[in-house]
Amino acid sequence: MTGRPRDPAVDEAIRHAALQLTKEHGYRGLSMEGIAARSGVSKQTVYRRYRSKGEVVLDALAGFAVAKLPTPDTGSLRGDLAELLTLTFRTAQGVAGDLNRALAAEALQDPEFARRMWQELIAARREAVRELLVRGRERGEVGHQDEEFLLDLVYAPLWYRLLFGVEALTDEYALALTDAVCKAAAR
Numbered sequence: 001m002t003g004r005p006r007d008p009a010v011d012e013a014i015r016h017a018a019l020q021l022t023k024e025h026g027y028r029g030l031s032m033e034g035i036a037a038r039s040g041v042s043k044q045t046v047y048r049r050y051r052s053k054g055e056v057v058l059d060a061l062a063g064f065a066v067a068k069l070p071t072p073d074t075g076s077l078r079g080d081l082a083e084l085l086t087l088t089f090r091t092a093q094g095v096a097g098d099l100n101r102a103l104a105a106e107a108l109q110d111p112e113f114a115r116r117m118w119q120e121l122i123a124a125r126r127e128a129v130r131e132l133l134v135r136g137r138e139r140g141e142v143g144h145q146d147e148e149f150l151l152d153l154v155y156a157p158l159w160y161r162l163l164f165g166v167e168a169l170t171d172e173y174a175l176a177l178t179d180a181v182c183k184a185a186a187r
Contacts, residue, residue: 006049013039014046015060018053023095027057027102054106054113057099062120064096071128077136078182081154084128085174092162092169100162126151133185142185153181 017038022030030053036043050056069091072083092100103121107114129151136142144150157177161168 010039010041010045011049011059014041014049014056015063018056019060019064019095019099022057022099027053027098030057032056052106052113054103054110055116058103058113058117058120061096061099061103062124065121065125069125069128071131073135077132077139077141077185078178080132080135081129081178081181082175084132085154085158085178086171088125088158089169089171089174092158092166097162097166097169104159104163122155126155129154136185141182144185144187150181150185153184 014035017035021034021038032046032053033043035056036046069088072080074080103117107117133142133147133150
């Protein structure tokens, strides 16, 4: 006999509470107890869904990325990358950047969490850029054969700056990175 199906509204309330509490108190001030209280559910309900506050935040950020960071289609690789990176960099200036840094720290401590972070958050963002590269290849803009290298070229500067100088993630930096990736991709 199976139990009742999970209520998506409860899942959303938990994710929303985690993001709101993080905005108010920072990641260090976030607790499973606080998430339960803010979302209006019991701690047991939260713990049935998530092992840790990191898992709650990971789930919330993955959903945020899908909803708020769409895959643009401007008709050119440069336009697509510029739009995606500019929006991503602007988002990194706020609580999403703080949360990504906190998740990276958790991932360093827990290999299983690192695997989940890669699968649930990072891989999805890489797939969005892969889609841009595929379209660019179809238009003749991409000659470079190693897509993984190009994906790393897009995301390595983002993560470097996210961890060690988020203030550098400006619109100008997004455009400079766009130009560098497009130049590398054209080879």
